[in-house]
Amino acid sequence: MALMRTFGTMAVDWEERVNFERLRTERLARIKKLLQASEIGALLCFDMNNIRYITNTTIGTWAIDKLGRFCLLPQNDEPINWDFGVAAKHHQMYCPWFKDGYSRAGISTLRGAMPPGSHRAEDVARKIRIELEERGLEKEPLGVDVVEPPVLFALQKEGITVVDGQQLMQDARVIKTQDEITLLTTACSMVDAAYEELYRFMRPGVRENECVGLVNNVLYSMGSEHVEGVNAISGERCNPHPHIFSDRVLRPGDLAFYDILHSFNGYRTCYYRTLAVGSASQAQVDAYKRCRYYLDAAIDAIKPGVTTADVVKLWPKAEEFGLANEEMAFALQYGHGVGLAIWEKPVFSRLVSFDSPEVIQEGMVFALETYWPATDGWSAARIEEQLVVTKDGCEVITRFPAEELLTTGVKYYTATGPLSGTREAQSHKNIDYAKLHFADPIAVPSALLRQEKSANGKRGANGKNKKPKAKSK
Numbered sequence: 001m002a003l004m005r006t007f008g009t010m011a012v013d014w015e016e017r018v019n020f021e022r023l024r025t026e027r028l029a030r031i032k033k034l035l036q037a038s039e040i041g042a043l044l045c046f047d048m049n050n051i052r053y054i055t056n057t058t059i060g061t062w063a064i065d066k067l068g069r070f071c072l073l074p075q076n077d078e079p080i081n082w083d084f085g086v087a088a089k090h091h092q093m094y095c096p097w098f099k100d101g102y103s104r105a106g107i108s109t110l111r112g113a114m115p116p117g118s119h120r121a122e123d124v125a126r127k128i129r130i131e132l133e134e135r136g137l138e139k140e141p142l143g144v145d146v147v148e149p150p151v152l153f154a155l156q157k158e159g160i161t162v163v164d165g166q167q168l169m170q171d172a173r174v175i176k177t178q179d180e181i182t183l184l185t186t187a188c189s190m191v192d193a194a195y196e197e198l199y200r201f202m203r204p205g206v207r208e209n210e211c212v213g214l215v216n217n218v219l220y221s222m223g224s225e226h227v228e229g230v231n232a233i234s235g236e237r238c239n240p241h242p243h244i245f246s247d248r249v250l251r252p253g254d255l256a257f258y259d260i261l262h263s264f265n266g267y268r269t270c271y272y273r274t275l276a277v278g279s280a281s282q283a284q285v286d287a288y289k290r291c292r293y294y295l296d297a298a299i300d301a302i303k304p305g306v307t308t309a310d311v312v313k314l315w316p317k318a319e320e321f322g323l324a325n326e327e328m329a330f331a332l333q334y335g336h337g338v339g340l341a342i343w344e345k346p347v348f349s350r351l352v353s354f355d356s357p358e359v360i361q362e363g364m365v366f367a368l369e370t371y372w373p374a375t376d377g378w379s380a381a382r383i384e385e386q387l388v389v390t391k392d393g394c395e396v397i398t399r400f401p402a403e404e405l406l407t408t409g410v411k412y413y414t415a416t417g418p419l420s421g422t423r424e425a426q427s428h429k430n431i432d433y434a435k436l437h438f439a440d441p442i443a444v445p446s447a448l449l450r451q452e453k454s455a456n457g458k459r460g461a462n463g464k465n466k467k468p469k470a471k472s473k
Helices: 019-039 047-056 087-094 118-135 150-155 166-173 178-201 206-223 283-303 308-311
Strands: 043-047 070-074 079-081 104-106 142-144 160-165 226-234 253-266 271-277 335-338 346-348 365-373 381-390 394-396 406-410
Touching: 019 043, 019 047, 019 070, 019 166, 043 047, 043 118, 043 166, 043 346, 047 166, 070 118, 079 087, 079 118, 087 104, 118 150, 118 381, 142 150, 150 160, 166 346, 178 206, 178 253, 178 271, 178 365, 178 381, 178 406, 206 226, 206 253, 206 365, 253 283, 253 381, 271 283, 283 308, 283 365, 308 335, 308 346, 346 365
Parallel strands: 043 142, 079 104, 142 160, 271 406
Antiparallel strands: 043 070, 070 079, 226 253, 253 271, 271 381, 335 346, 335 365, 365 381, 381 394
16 A cells, blocks of 8 residues: 555655655666566667656657657666757756766657758667677667667668567566656546546536646646646547547537546556536446446456456457457457556457466556447447556556546526436436326327336436446457
């Protein structure tokens, strides 16, 4: 339990919160140990998350997709970082953990923006060859995480054997340190607050993009480093899941689900919740319960030694919720590691986990997320929890209430009392004329008498339904 504590977002002199020196030291020690045990002579990284893990440096999030910075971690030496212009000088001044002369300026090809005639790819390759030769590593395999083809070809032209280095980095990052867990838990606590404000804000007439703006404001005001995205999906857009927000206007009776992705000191969240606007139909309530059930079945199975295959066999097959195959259903019943990136090891999916199961270990942090479409043909529920694997189970670190479907907006009152929160979005479907008495007798059309019983006054959001059985492979 001690690892899952949260504090304020500042450092103070009167208690130890995140120990950033320990964070830097332990991250570098982990990748050094794995590198030492591998057949790779050095690691070359262009992925900013890997660069941050190794060198403990970062620059603006605008640079995430540019592949302009790069670092080299040779066997038995400290990391060398080539950074964006004077950012290298800034690191020399304010990052005393760099070995003298190991923070340098250097620019790669910027995803092809640099003209080939500038020979930036060749310059990168030459720099790397020189460092390897000085350490007697030029004949050893060079592990690379992500690379542009011109840089790859230039490295090979220099006589360097390039191999996959991303797997080594993923193996290093899969087990979180005490300080990484504290940062991840803090990031989740900030999203707890964002959902609180979102719950108070949602009502008919609000647009999805306004909800996205609200969440961004809450998170940046609390100290978020980067709001990577807010997936705001409502109404008819819930099924199928489009994975992008729009300017759709929320309407009474909509389900709306959100995925909030942001980082605090680099550490991410991936955190879904589903909310109902004003009320929900019985079909929507049932979909939410089914979605929650599959998620809880997976959470209950998590402990060290269990494999990802053991978990995904509890989830339904794609065909059981209307999709053709597991590629089409990918990421709907899903799990993934969360750390400096939102998708790290381990991955939980019926698409890959049976063929290549991964063993759950203490200290892993990952998200589990499920999805279930409603029988109305357009609504769907989506829930996600982040959790930390403990020595005998797990602890969930996403805390905004989600055991039952929450409704937002004002509560409506009729002349005879509160309007039911479990109702059809179309009013005429909520009236049972067979039980309705008029002061003046009228002839009620037989079609209305044959109308299906309304959700109003029947089984509500708190009703107990028999849980569906977990699916096996």
